[in-house]
Amino acid sequence: DGGITQSPKYLFRKEGQNVTLSCEQNLNHDAMYWYRQDPGQGLRLIYYSQIVNDFQKGDIAEGYSVSREKKESFPLTVTSAQKNPTAFYLCASTGPAKNIQYFGAGTRLSVL
C-alpha cells in the first residue's frame, strides 16, 4: 500500500543533542512538508520542499534543518538550537492534486 511512513513513533532528546525524524513516502509525490503540532496551536509549517534538492523555510524554521536528496525522503533534524522541541511532528506530501496533502502518523518528540 502507498503511504507516508514516519519513524520513530516516539523519540526522546537529551539536552544539547540533535535528533533526526524520518519521513518516507512511496506515493511518487513531488512536494513534502514538515509541521509541528502543539496543543491548541494547530499545525505550523517548519519546512517544505517542492522538488528534490530544493526546500524552503516555513513559519517556524529556526532550530530545525532538512534535506531532500531523494524524492521519497525528507528527514527533519531538530537541532540543539531548538530550545522547546517537545511536540508532535507531522510529515505530509502532495501529489498531482497539488492542494491535497496526505499525512503520516506522526512522531512525538519529548525532552529527557
Next chain:
Amino acid sequence: AQSVTQLGSHVSVSEGALVLLRCNYSSSVPPYLFWYVQYPNQGLQLLLKYTTGATLVKGINGFEAEFKKSETSFHLTKPSAHMSDAAEYFCAVSESGGSNYKLTFGKGTLLTVNP
C-alpha cells in the same frame, strides 16, 4: 496572507445531535478550503475539500460543508453525531491556481460526543 479562525476550541454534542463546527477564513485570492480530522496520536485525514464549482461539498463519514463567499465561511456539519466522530477537526485554506501549495491551518476544534 491567509488565515483561518475556528470558533470554539471544544464542542460537545450528544449522540444523534447535529454537529456544527465553524470555520472562517481570510484570503486575498479565491481560496481552496479543506477540513481534516485527527484521531488521537494519529496523522490528519482529509474529510472534504472545496476548490471550484458546487459550494456544498460532501465528504466522508456523512460530513458536509458549505462555502459561503459573502460570509468567508466554510462550516462543517453532520446531521447526526456518532460516538466514532469524537476527534479533533482542522479547517485549512490554500491559495488557488498558484504554485505555492502551502496550507494554513486553524487551531482546531475538539469534538466530544456524549452517549
